[in-house]
Amino acid sequence: MKKLYLFAILFSLGGVLSNLKAQVTFSHSAGVFSTNLTSNIPAGLAYSPRVNFLELTDESTLSFGTHLGLGITGGWASDLLVDVPLVVEYNFGHASSPYSDALFGGFVGLGYDYMHIESLGDEPSTLRQSIHGPMVNAGIRAIVLEVPFMLRAAYTLNLNDHQGNPTNVLVLGLLFNLN
Numbered sequence: 001m002k003k004l005y006l007f008a009i010l011f012s013l014g015g016v017l018s019n020l021k022a023q024v025t026f027s028h029s030a031g032v033f034s035t036n037l038t039s040n041i042p043a044g045l046a047y048s049p050r051v052n053f054l055e056l057t058d059e060s061t062l063s064f065g066t067h068l069g070l071g072i073t074g075g076w077a078s079d080l081l082v083d084v085p086l087v088v089e090y091n092f093g094h095a096s097s098p099y100s101d102a103l104f105g106g107f108v109g110l111g112y113d114y115m116h117i118e119s120l121g122d123e124p125s126t127l128r129q130s131i132h133g134p135m136v137n138a139g140i141r142a143i144v145l146e147v148p149f150m151l152r153a154a155y156t157l158n159l160n161d162h163q164g165n166p167t168n169v170l171v172l173g174l175l176f177n178l179n
Contacts, residue, residue: 030045033174046067082117083114085112133159151173
């Protein structure tokens with residue numbers, strides 16, 4: 001009887017797995033971001049490349065990518081912020097793959113984030129922070145007035161809080177889908 005159950009489970013799983021398509025495609029977006037990392041709200045430019053490594057359906061994929069950020073805090077050229085998250089995401093609907101026809105979609109993912117702020121001024125600064133830790137990431141993608149855009153939110157739990165850094169970091173972004 002146990003062999004019959006095992007066969008039924010494997011047969012069902014085989015049917016599900018046969019619908020998956022291993023198809024590698026590339027997508028990317030660019031825009032702006034902001035974060036609550038310091039009292040001077042940093043803002044900067046963002047670039048989000050990703051590789052879709054598994055097409056689950058015509059309108060959903062799994063991807064590996066990043067949402068790179070380069071910004072300035074505390075006024076012009078006083079401090080530089082670098083954000084380098086690595087994420088695995090489930091993408092659905094609009095812009096989930098190059099073949100998607102949907103007008104609305106989104107994504108949700110998990111990953112690991114590394115942020116660093118360094119002083120750029122001539123005088124030594126006490127502001128030097130490194131943040132790293134697990135992160136969650138989610139957003140929506142849509143076409144509004146014929147412009148494909150993405151709204152993104154990410155939350156990082158800081159594992160480096162012994163330096164007096166904040167224990168949580170929120171990143172918000174507005175990006176435009178480039179393909």
